[in-house]
Amino acid sequence: MSALSAGALALALLGGCAQLPATSAPAPGDRAPLVVEPVQATRVVAAAGEVLRAGADPATADPQALAARVSGPELDLRTAARTVAAAGATPAATGGADDFEAITSVLPRSGEWPRWFATVSAGGADRLPSVVVFRSGSAREPFTVWATPSLLPGVSLPTLAAPADGVAAVGVDEATNLPMSPREAADRYADVLTRGADSEFAGRFAPDGYRSGVEASVARERASIEAGGGTFAQERTVLADGVLGVRTRDGGALVVAGYRWSTTLAGPPDGISGRLDPALAALAGREQALGATVVREEVVVLSVPPGEADGGSRVAVVAAQSGLVSAQAR
DSSP, X not given: OOOBOOOOOOOOOOSSOOOOXXXXXXXXXXXXXXXXXXXXXXXXXXXXXXXHHHTOSTTTOOHHHHHHHBOHHHHHHHHHHHHHHHTTOOOOOOSBOSOOOEEEEEOEEOSSSSEEEEEEEOOOTTOOOEEEEEEESSXXXXXXXXXXXXXXXXXXXXXXXXXXTOEXXXXXXXXXXXXXXXXXHHHHHHHHHHHGGGSTTGGGBOOOHHHHHHHHHHHHHHHHHHHTTOEEEEEEEEEEEEEEEEEOTTSOEEEEEEEEEEEEEEOOTTOOOEEBOHHHHHHHTOSEESEEEEEEEEEEEEEEOSSOTTSOOOXXXXXXXXXXXXXXXX
């Protein structure tokens, strides 16, 4: 059986830097409070950025320092990268932020918990700005970095309100003036990522570089394993509490969705063990295997346009992050 690849998903860099959103004030009226004041957000971002910069090299990252400032998919991805680096292998790129200097902020208005806000960071070595998502589960829990998906090349965020004005939160099942709710957008995009053109929702989403990379990677993995008489299977689920949403200036929604993506590769029953990719071997704890189940976590940012369900408008993916979090060999 051929060696099993980690299948790192490239974002098909097209060149050019994504544009940052313009800011303008929303219409006056009764509004919920900001989840965090701009000054407080600045302090949270600075403290988290210091820890993340110090832990930029997975081989030397302090796990305790990261756990205090990082959570969710971001922590899972960084923990896995540390395991890979400790084994002497090279962690694959995830499409996450490599610079944490905030250019602007997305501050939702909501009086409920859990709470979240985001910043748009400057482009680092990859020249791509990132959406850095911070979350807090309760009044007693500090805001931590939950995800850092980078904008896809040539793509811009929809226009949002100025940080001091805040943006209205959108409930996960709210579909007022939207072709689909945030939860529906997350679920349907997961189906498109998994089933491709065979998904009944494929026409509801505009083509994007992340999806193209996923489809190409899956096609290569499937062809390789099936050519040797093996089997390939995959499934994708939305993370618990993994859907967030706010209103855009045009009445649409900006949605953050997190997924757990599992792929299972099995060699033929009478096959012999093959050598695992070094990153997979580090996570699985062994170098040889007949097959493996590989788990990745993904975070995407979707721009849902305003309109009715049958209006024909398409949801666009504007940012993405993906990487290995675990592997089990057989």
